[in-house]
Amino acid sequence: MKLTQLLFSFLITGVAICQSMRVKEGNMTISKGSQTSLSIEIPFVDESFFQDELKSFLKDWGKCKENKGEYCVLLGEWKEYGKKTFDVYARYEKKNDNPVYVSFAVDLGGAFLNSKDHSAQFELFKKSIESFGRSCASNYINSLLEKENKALKNMEKEQKELEEDKSDLEKEIEDKKKRNDDNLKKIEENKATQEKKKDAIKTQTGKIQEIEKKKKDIF
Numbered sequence: 001m002k003l004t005q006l007l008f009s010f011l012i013t014g015v016a017i018c019q020s021m022r023v024k025e026g027n028m029t030i031s032k033g034s035q036t037s038l039s040i041e042i043p044f045v046d047e048s049f050f051q052d053e054l055k056s057f058l059k060d061w062g063k064c065k066e067n068k069g070e071y072c073v074l075l076g077e078w079k080e081y082g083k084k085t086f087d088v089y090a091r092y093e094k095k096n097d098n099p100v101y102v103s104f105a106v107d108l109g110g111a112f113l114n115s116k117d118h119s120a121q122f123e124l125f126k127k128s129i130e131s132f133g134r135s136c137a138s139n140y141i142n143s144l145l146e147k148e149n150k151a152l153k154n155m156e157k158e159q160k161e162l163e164e165d166k167s168d169l170e171k172e173i174e175d176k177k178k179r180n181d182d183n184l185k186k187i188e189e190n191k192a193t194q195e196k197k198k199d200a201i202k203t204q205t206g207k208i209q210e211i212e213k214k215k216k217d218i219f
Helices: 003-012 014-020 047-059 119-218
Strands: 024-030 033-042 064-067 070-078 082-093 100-107
Touching (some): 024 100, 100 119
């Protein structure tokens, strides 16, 4: 999808996007079976960009490992959460140009996070995941802007170089035209000088002929 289309879509569907980037409680299947999850849709981003963002997000809680599409942090720590550790499991789906659908399951130690039994902790993780979703989409748009702005600067640089080349060529043509005009003037001056020289040669030849005639008369 082109940058202009992304930006246009982002502006037109801003309200819908904000609503869609809300965490929803559901269930997901992980290596520990079917568990309660917190899921969110993230628009625009491509898969490779999202993977890097997801790993970076999870690394804030601890060492991130990935196995067969499951990302996990074991014995994670989070200042906002307190002194207790937790395990986080994440999986995502990405099809064509559709938003990324990512789900998180959080093992608090004996029980998986859910809104009914852990309302305070649920709100804490919910806000963090929603913040991640907005940041991920925003970072992707910014990366596209940076890329396209760089391309624009390169184009502007090339345009300036083309203008300078055109100016140099025009100057070269003008210089050649001036030299041609100067040469044409010199040619005309040369012709006039030649005519004078021919007359001088004719006069000089006549003088020589007269002297030679006098010489003959003597001898």
